[in-house]
Every structure is written in structure tokens, then in C-alpha cells.
Amino acid sequence: MEISDSDRELIAVMRQFFAAKAELENLKEQLEAARQAAGEAIAVFYDPRQNAKHAADLQRSHRLKGEMASLMQRAEAWGRAALAADRHERSEAEAEPEEWQSFERRADSLFGA
Numbered sequence: 001m002e003i004s005d006s007d008r009e010l011i012a013v014m015r016q017f018f019a020a021k022a023e024l025e026n027l028k029e030q031l032e033a034a035r036q037a038a039g040e041a042i043a044v045f046y047d048p049r050q051n052a053k054h055a056a057d058l059q060r061s062h063r064l065k066g067e068m069a070s071l072m073q074r075a076e077a078w079g080r081a082a083l084a085a086d087r088h089e090r091s092e093a094e095a096e097p098e099e100w101q102s103f104e105r106r107a108d109s110l111f112g113a
Helices: 005-038 052-094 098-111
Strands: none
Touching (some): 005 052
């Protein structure tokens, strides 16, 4: 099975997505453990303006979410393009050959259809 350049690009995008997702999940676990250990309210702890100690990690989690959204949009665009190409190929394959269309037009003109 041959993998196209487009497929390789999608694989690379999805690898980046899942790497960012794993990093985000790990970061969220660390932050939640720190919040529970500090006994702070969710709204206070997860506000980087009120939690200078963890502000960098909180901002990193927001960047990772944005990166994941961007990567998923790229993957979705690839999927839409592949789907459109498949539909186009299918419609071409299902279309009658030109010689049959020509024959049908000639038969219609001869037999008055």
C-alpha cells in the first residue's frame, strides 16, 4: 500500500494533535493536583491573573487547546478535500461513457424519442 504525500501530511498533523492532547492532559492533571493541594477555588486557581505561581502553566494549557483546535481544523479540511475528490471520482466512474451518450442521442433522433 502506497501512502500519498497528502496522507503523510495528515498523519503528521494527527501526531502533533495527539502529542498536544497528551501534554494538555498531563498538564491538567498537574494543575488540578496543585489546586486540590492548595485548597483553592476553581475560579481563583485557574485565573492566571490571580494565580501568578501557575500562570505560565495555565497559559500553556490555553495555547495547547488552541493548537489542538488548529490542527483539527487542518485535519478536517484534508478530510473534506479527500471526500470531495472521492465524490468527483465516483461521479466520473458512474457517468455513462461518451460513446453511449452519443449512441443514445443518435437513437433518439432516429426513433423520435
